[in-house]
Amino acid sequence: VYRHIYASKAKTQVIENFTVGSIMEKTSKKLFIFNLCIIFGILVTRRCNATxxxxxxxxxxxxxxxxxxxxxxxxxxxxxxxxxxxxxxxxxxxxxxxxxxxxxxxxxxxxxxxxxxxxxxxxxxxxxxxxxxxxxxxxxxxxxxxxxxxxxxxxxxxxxxxxxxxxxxxxxxxxxxxxxxxxxxxxxxxRGLRGSMNYFVYLIVFTFPLILYFINN
Ligand SMILES: [Cu+2]
The missing domain is CATH 2.60.40.420 (Cupredoxins -  blue copper proteins)
Structure with a gap:
């Protein structure tokens, strides 16, 4: 019985390590893209903001x-x-x-x-x-x-x-x-009517498919 528990524990450990590893990889990719988007967003809003x-x-x-x-x-x-x-x-x-x-x-x-x-x-x-x-x-x-x-x-x-x-x-x-x-x-x-928020929303809408593409590949 103990051996069986040990075996299953080891199995789950391996599975955990595997999934944690791939998640880490995914999150770092996500983080990278997220940072890119933030930098892009700041640049765009800086340029478009001042009216x-x-x-x-x-x-x-x-x-x-x-x-x-x-x-x-x-x-x-x-x-x-x-x-x-x-x-x-x-x-x-x-x-x-x-x-x-x-x-x-x-x-x-x-x-x-x-x-x-x-x-x-x-x-x-x-x-x-x-x-x-x-x-x-x-x-x-x-x-x-x-x-x-x-x-x-x-x-x-x-x-x-x-x-x-x-x-x-x-x-x-x-x-x-x-x-x-x-x-x-x-x-x-x-651009009287549109505020900086609108640009941010546009940005998210346009970059979201891109983000999804990068995450899935
Ligand atoms: Cu006067």
Whole structure:
């Protein structure tokens, strides 16, 4: 009886060694491909990630732009850039949420007046911009942007924003490219809707058959 147990033990040991060995081989192959995919993914997302958004599109950062609806349908991700182009009568003040809602320009976080301002969206969260001219802000020259992180998006795009109460609302401003300032700069990234997550998903979808092929061979 003991001998029999020993024999079967030895048998299972051999089987175990064999399977463990092949699994090890498979996992190292898997790991190698996985690492390759990660490196490829990082390269692709690095290249595709940064989108430059021209605030107000062709009208630019202007009183004629419909800046309230401009961010709708756009996904701002970490690494994207906002370009403010404006005449000397305007400016860009980054402000806190409270000051954004009340158009308070006396306590800005940062101010820009050079007519061509690039703002890097370096971290997730809400960013608030107003024109330094308070009357322009009241007339609609202000912008709220929600920056998504690189993970799953925390806030849905086009989510209802806090409606500022008791202040002038731009009544029926339409973004009219014909009357707007001629925009000299073209759009760098036409990829407003797609975030970096989409690229990652595409990548997985396209590389998955490849991975399977390599694993099975
Ligand atoms: Cu202004």
């Amino acid at each position: 430059t958004y021209f605030v107000g599109d062709t009208s630019g950062w202007d009183i004629s732009s419909d800046l309230e609806s401009w961010p709708l349908g756009k996904r701002f991700s970490v690494g994207d850039v906002l370009m403010f182009q404006y005449s000397s009568t305007h400016s860009v003040y980054e402000v806190a949420k409270d000051n954004f809602q009340s158009c308070n320009t006396t306590d800005p976080i940062r101010t820009f007046t050079n007519g061509n301002t690039t703002i890097a969206l370096s971290k997730p969260g809400d960013r608030f911009f107003v024109c330094g001219n308070r009357l322009h802000c009241f007339a609609g020259m202000r912008l709220q942007v929600n920056v998504e992180g690189n993970g799953p998006s925390p806030a849905p795009v086009g989510a209802p924003r806090d409606a500022p109460t008791g202040i002038l609302q731009p009544s029926s401003k339409k973004n009219n490219p014909a009357t707007g300032v001629a925009s000299s700069a073209p759009h760098i990234g036409g």
